[in-house]
Amino acid sequence: MRSRWERKIAVSGTEDCGFVILRKRLSILADRLKAVATWLKRDVVVLWLAARDPETPLAARLVAFLTTAYALSPVDLILDFIPLLGLLDDLVLVPAGI
Structure with missing residues (x-):
């Protein structure tokens, strides 16, 4: 079954619908990156506790x-606030530190 975006492309036949699909996919990717960044920032609390442990x-x-x-x-x-790149440093440096 075709998705709504695929049907829209088939009906309109214009190339600008490809930009709509790209924008939607980038939006989904940005949402996933935000979720992973939030998860990583939660793990930072564990690191803080490990840093304070005398052993x-x-x-x-x-x-x-x-x-x-x-x-x-x-x-x-x-x-x-820079799309995708702004979260990239958190997604690379924090896991490397963990």
């Missing part, structure tokens, strides 16, 4: 502290 090695404490500080700080390498 955690010093190197692991340092990485956990820096990752937590970056994830919770309002300053980002790439600003969050």
Whole structure:
């Protein structure tokens, strides 16, 4: 069965409907990236607790502290209001720190 967007392309036959599909897919991708970024920021709380534990090695404490500080700080390498790229730094740097 054809989706609503595929039917619209078949009926109209114009190329601008391809942009509608692209915009919809980018919107879905952006929503997924936001969900993953939110999930990663929740894991930062666990890192903060690990950094405060006295039995955690010093190197692991340092990485956990820096990752937590970056994830919770309002300053980002790439600003969050830039579509897709704004969340990319959170999706790369925070998991690398975890």
